[in-house]
Amino acid sequence: MMQLTAPVQAQAGSHSGARVESETRAWLRRRPAGVLPDALFAIAIAVFAQINLVFQLDNSTPYGPMPAVAASTLVATAVLALRRVTPLATAVIVAVAIAGPMLVTPLTVTLWGDMLPILVATYSVARHSERARAVIGVAAIVTAVVVVFLRNPESGTVGNLPFVGVPVAVCLVAGRVLRARARSQSDDRARAQQLEAEREEAIGAALAEERARIARELHDIVAHCVSVMVVQAGAAEDLLDRDPQQARAPLQSIQDTGRQAVGELRRMLGLLRGERARLALKPQPGTADLADLVDHMAEIGLPVELTVEGSARPLPPGVDLTVYRIVQEALTNALKHAAPTTAHVVLHYDDQSVRVSVRDTGPTGGSGGAGANRVGHGLIGMHERVGLYGGTLETAAAPGAGFTVTARLPLQAAQR
Structure with a gap:
């Protein structure tokens, strides 16, 4: 009894031939109609083989009992319907059907019933x-051919062997x-x-990195602008009762800072939406x-000194x-x-x-004061930015007053 085996998915490192066979069987299982051409082909050969036997019986007396010849050719041709589903079983059955009765x-021996199968x-x-x-x-087929040549008088001498x-x-080489x-x-x-999967993965990683970078940009922009507006709003509130005319300056600064924040946010969101080509x-x-940043901070109440060292x-x-x-x-x-405080920015260049x-110079307030309050998303974002380029970031609160942020960025790592 012939048993159809289910296809087994090829694993990494398995024989590539077994993988092709599994894929063929899986394709046939997914598309049962794929067996139909082989079935029609087998039926056509079987019909022609039986018709050939009838004509051969009319013209000459065949070797062996006619029912045995008909049964042998019928089995050898009909099994060809499964030639792609179970090719080994098909070859063995053809060999046994042709050589067994011999x-x-x-x-x-007929062309349609023996040679073609x-x-x-x-x-x-x-x-x-x-x-x-x-x-x-192939060994089973060759054995069947040898048996036919040895047992059938019509086969003649061994000189006819090349014709088979x-x-x-x-067929074997093809x-x-x-x-x-x-x-x-x-x-x-x-x-x-x-390669396509690796490309998609690389694109996904690049997109994730870009989104993280844009998120850091948005945080810096919003945090800076909102902080400035809060300070200016407080200053305006203090001046409204004492000198309403002077309150106009911080209120104007709030408007300018708000417009700057909206413009920056529109620009960053444009990048997210892919509108780079349409936006100037x-x-x-x-x-x-x-220098412009230092001037802007001075205008809103934070005197800053900028020093550039090196070339x-x-x-x-x-x-x-x-x-x-x-710095921002x-x-x-x-x-x-x-606040109230002053600040000093030092930008130092060297070869590496x-x-x-x-x-x-503002108050730090110890572990529970302003110095502790600064440890938040801003410093975390600084660490991420500096780490991206292989640099180092150091933060320190001086006893009594002062807080320092120092970052060093190697230029060689950034140029890779």
């Missing part, structure tokens, strides 16, 4: 089986070549799918904009933006947590790195 009595079975087992199973199937051996060899080609195409598709976006701020030179864009954001965040923290230090 061991008992010589039977007539042998060629089809040889090609099928070579094309749709792994190497070991193909060898077994050459077509069998051609089957193996087409199988190797299909296996190569399958491997190419697998590699293409793997100004470049990201950098060390060249520190100033263009920095990589990411490092340039990181330096600006660190440190000054915002000083304005928010240490750029170092920026921001120190304010």
Whole structure:
């Protein structure tokens, strides 16, 4: 009783031939209509084989009992319907159906009932089986051919063997070549799918990194602008009762800062929406904009002194933006947590790195004072920015007064 085995999914490192066979069977199981052409092919061969026997019976007396010849050709041709589902079993059944009765009595050999099933079975087992199973199937076919030549008087001498051996060899080679080609195409598709999956994964990682960067940008922008507006609103409230005319200046600063925040947010959201081509976006701020930042902080109540040491030179864009954001965040923290105070920014260049230090003179208040309050998302964001470029960040609260933020960014790591 012939048993159909379920396809087994190929695992990594398994034999590639077994994988192709599993894929073939899985395809046939998913598409049962794929067996229909083989079934129609087998029926056509079986019909022609029986018709050929009838004509042969009219013209000459066949060897062996006619029912045995008819049964042998019927089995050998009908089993070809399963040539792609179970190619090894098909080859063995064809060999047994043709050579088995020959061991008992010589039977007539026909083109449609014997030779054609042998060629089809040889090609099928070579094309749709792994190497070991193909060898077994072809060995069964060759054994059947030898038995036919030894037992059937019509086969003649051994000199007729090439007329059978050459077509069998051609079918065998054709089957193996087409199988190797299909296996190569399958491997190419697998590699293409793997490369596509790796590309999608890389794109996803890049998108996640970009979203994180934009989130840090939004935090810096919003935190700075909101802190400035809160301080200016408090100053305006103090001046409203004493000198309403002077209250206009902080209120105007609130408006300007609010417009700046809205513009920055619109620009960042435009990047998120992919609107870079439609928006006339100004470049990201950098060390060249520190003087404007210092002037702006002085206008809103935080006197800042900027000192540049070493030979100033263009920095990589990411490092340039990181330096600006660190200074902006440190000054915002000083304005928010240490006012009234002053601040000193030192930007130092050397051959290997750029170092920026921001120190304010405001009260720290010990572990529970303003210095402790500064440890929040701002400092965490600074650590992430500096770590992205292989730099270091140090923060320290001086006893009694003062808080210092120092970042060092190596230039070689940023240029990789």
